[in-house]
Amino acid sequence: MKVTVVGAGNVGATCADVLAYREIANEVVLVDIKEGFAEGKALDIWQKSPINLYDTRTVGVTNDYSRTADSDVVVITSGLPRKPGMSRDDLISTNAGIVKSVTENIVKHSPNAIIIVVSNPLDVMTYAAHLTSKLPRTRVMGMAGILDTARYRAFLAEALNVSPKDIQAVLMGGHGDTMVPLPRYTTVGGIPVTELIEEDKLNAIIERTKSGGGELVKLMGTSAWYAPGSAAAQMVEAIVRDQRRVFPVCVKLEGEYGIDGVYLGVPVILGKNGIEKVIELQLNEDEKQLLETSRGHVKEVMEALDKINATA
Numbered sequence: 653m654k655v656t657v658v659g660a661g662n663v664g665a666t667c668a669d670v671l672a673y674r675e676i677a678n679e680v681v682l683v684d685i686k687e688g689f690a691e692g693k694a695l696d697i698w699q700k701s702p703i704n705l706y707d708t709r710t711v712g713v714t715n716d717y718s719r720t721a722d723s724d725v726v727v728i729t730s731g732l733p734r735k736p737g738m739s740r741d742d743l744i745s746t747n748a749g750i751v752k753s754v755t756e757n758i759v760k761h762s763p764n765a766i767i768i769v770v771s772n773p774l775d776v777m778t779y780a781a782h783l784t785s786k787l788p789r790t791r792v793m794g795m796a797g798i799l800d801t802a803r804y805r806a807f808l809a810e811a812l813n814v815s816p817k818d819i820q821a822v823l824m825g826g827h828g829d830t831m832v833p834l835p836r837y838t839t840v841g842g843i844p845v846t847e848l849i850e851e852d853k854l855n856a857i858i859e860r861t862k863s864g865g866g867e868l869v870k871l872m873g874t875s876a877w878y879a880p881g882s883a884a885a886q887m888v889e890a891i892v893r894d895q896r897r898v899f900p901v902c903v904k905l906e907g908e909y910g911i912d913g914v915y916l917g918v919p920v921i922l923g924k925n926g927i928e929k930v931i932e933l934q935l936n937e938d939e940k941q942l943l944e945t946s947r948g949h950v951k952e953v954m955e956a957l958d959k960i961n962a963t964a
Contacts, residue, residue, distance in 0.1 A: 653677040653892050656720040656762070658754050659729035660684035660712065662874075663770060665693045666881025667727055667888075672697050672708040676889045681720050682712045690714060717757040723765050725888050726758045727795075728781065731771035733875060744953065745960045747771055748780040755784040766891055766926040769794045769902075770884050774827040775915045776953045778902050782915075789904040790927040796827035797900025797917035798883040803864040804833055807857045812848055814840060821845075822933070823861075823900050824917050825946030831917070832942045833858045837933070887922060894924035901927065908932050909943060914951050916943070 655677040657668045661684075668682050680697075684690035694712030701707070713719045720726070731747040751771050758765060767785060769792070771777040778794035785792055801823045809816035818841040825832035835854055838845040845854065860867070868876040890897040901920045905911040908918065908930050919931040935943065 654679045654681070654723045655888055655892070656681045656683060656723040656726045656758070656765075657729065658683045658726065658758070659731070659771075660686070660690035660693045661729065662877030663881045663884070664727070664729035665697075666877050667729065667770075667884045668694070668710060668881075669697050670882050670885035671888060672701070672710050673704055673706055674885070674889065675706050675708050676885065676892055677708060677724070680708055680710045681723065682710065683715070683717065683720060684712070685715055687714050717761050720758070721761040723758075723762040725768065725891055726762060726765045727768045727770060727884050727888065728754055728758075728777075729770045729881075729884070730754050731777070733772075744773060744776060744957055747773070747777060748957055748960065751777050751780045752784045755781045759785050759787070766791045767793070768884055768887050770880060772827075773953055775902055775917075775950045776957050779904075779915045779954050780957060782904060788926075789906070790925060792904075793887075793920075793927060794827070794902030794915065794917075795880070795884045795887055796831075796902050797823055797919075798886055799880050800827065800831055800833075800861060800864065800917070801900055802879055802883060804838075804857065804861040807860055808838070808840070808845065808849070811853060811857060812840060819845075822919055824919070824933075825943055826916060826950040827902070828865075828949075829862050830942075830946035830949045831862055832939065832946055833861055834933075834935075834939060836936070836939075890922040891924060891926060896921050896923040896928060898922075898931065903927055903930060905930070909935070909940075911943075911947050914947050914954065916947060916950060 657664045682690040682694045690712030694710040697710040769778045774796045782792040805819040822834045822837040900917045921928040
């Protein structure tokens with residue numbers, strides 16, 4: 653198995669490291685536009701293989717997509733962070749251009765690959781990759797739900813003083829303030845979370861989850877990377893090993909939840925063919941309204957990209 657990670661920054665390098673350490677693929681190719689950057693990161697990961705005892709070969713290349721040929725899965729982490737004075741449309745335009753170029757190269761050299769998008773703004777970058785690749789929706793997806801759910805579960809584990817291993821949760825919607833955590837589908841060792849924590853504390857954890865990325869930016873002055881990189885690697889593992897894991901993943905909805913043509917995080921079964929099935933939960937009226945709010949926000953950003961493309 654061969655996996656390519658495009659973007660050797662903190663998120664991409666972490667993803668490559670986890671893939672190597674867990675021996676999820678035989679070869680991991682790290683690609684970046686900065687001369688020598690991916691080569692150095694890949695070499696560093698390879699040099700610790702005798703220490704951590706893994707066989708996965710890590711290779712770094714500068715803009716040479718021929719080295720990525722015949723990849724089974726490709727993770728796209730490329731893109732710029734939003735800078736002072738940069739409008740949302742500026743960020744969308746810049747990163748969509750990067751994702752478009754990367755996707756074209758991926759499809760050229762690995763036409764059968766499954767693509768996982770991590771670049772931000774996540775939902776619209778998944779849309780951009782899907783437009784460019786022209787692949788089925790089952791093979792182009794975004795990583796956000798696993799990260800957001802992990803933050804939610806970690807905060808709950810801390811509040812309840814229990815192992816995060818025992819917490820299961822579902823989270824839907826867009827990546828950001830309009831995400832939709834679902835307490836009804838949150839359990840601790842099979843016990844509904846609502847039986848273990850007061851409503852006000854649970855609501856505070858939900859709000860903290862929604863701004864989880866922003867909290868880290870305030871603390872560090874930059875975006876997170878350990879959790880996002882690990883989350884992307886977990887998706888790769890589910891695909892490469894055909895685990896058929898149930899994860900929240902950003903995908904183009906085609907009528908599910910009464911939504912068509914919008915990219916939102918929903919629970920899916922993830923296996924060797926990518927998204928094997930979109931799971932449609934029975935939401936109550938409050939949950940439906942929250943999802944609709946999230947849909948409207950993501951659709952607005954998608955329309956912004958459409959306008960940019962129309963004038964390009």
